[in-house]
Amino acid sequence: MCLTLPGQIINLKKNAAFIKNNETVQKINISLLPNLQINDWILRINNLAIKQISQKDAQEIIELLEGQKKINLSQINARFRKIIKASNVRCLTKKEIIYLLNIEGPEKEALFSEANIARKTNLKDFICIHGIIEFSNFCQNDCLYCGLRKQNRKLKRYRMSVDETVKTAVKAVKEKGYKLLVLQSGEDSFYTDETLCEIIKKIKEKCKVFILMSVGERGYECYKKMKQAGALGVLSRFETSNPKLFKKLHPTGKNFKNRFKHLKFMKELGYFIATGSLIGLPGQTIEDLADDILMMKKWANMISVGPFIPTAETPLALAPNNAKIKNWKVEMNLKMIAVLRLLMKEVRIPVVTALETSAGEDGRKKALRAGANSLMFNLTPAKYRPFYKIYGNKFYQKENIWEKYGLFKYEESYKMLEQKMTKELEKKNIYA
């Protein structure tokens, strides 16, 4: 389930091939592909060759994963260099983060380049591909920015049954090789705690997969039961670290303290936590975004950060969003990814669909080159997708090289992910 940098075979010996990778020669076990020849291109999981690919496809993957050129920092100002150096030994201060979020031009490119180097150094050349299944678009809340809000009477609502959700998940794992799935819905009490646990258990009985639940604030007991049923993690954004702004966006039903109370007990229950915020909310400042970064540093095992997209049938539908503002949000999203990568060298940073929707086809490449290291593909059955409208005109990636070469059904691929997630969960905050 990882797209990795291809290697070209330069020598062969018994069950081993030698590939050149970033100027170093690496020995690879080729027992699964005994007929390889010198000059063939392969994909690997750790040191095991798992697939032969064409030179054309290899070049395309190399371009995707290696496109960012290293920028010579001697051309960049001293303050920038000092902050980058500091990020290797300590957490940055809010003031330093604000500085990085405000930079433009060559400094901004240098920030992306440094974050890309941090990704490659700490996570090698693996881009993980995960899947998301949106199993219900009912929600009992009224967050001002969200198209699923209860008051949106124009939205056609759907709920997937237990069997349909399980079938969709198992198919993604068995037929495509997904190893991590997010099961997401609005806050929908139609699904009891027991029903959610039944979904988790049935999926886990039928296939080997990591499950992250994204079902809103359902209280301690529900999260305890879902953990016992086999859920590994949660996806729960705090949306903004500014309590006043949070209150404005959630005039009813939600409160800031309860959001963090949930994150706290989720952490205590041992969940792998994916969390983050929205960028470009009305009334939000750069200071707020810097606080969001520090908040993610505190809570997240996986980051979820994306631009706010004004959505029809919501109170924020008419929030300004011309081309200039849209572009600002995309660039700010990329800068936030880069700063987060510098602060959290091994954390999982997926490219969220809202960024792809705002940035277009190139958003994915740009985010990976700014330090992101994973992708989230939408696996919701096609008949429901148009109705999961948190925001409109959602971007859907067509089947392409990412799915073709980024998903493997091998056990090694599951083990590799397990090692990475366990390491992330066990990691102490080195700056604490």
Ligand code: SF4
């Ligand atoms: S953001 Fe979540 S809780 Fe709020 S309305 Fe949308 S789906 Fe419901």
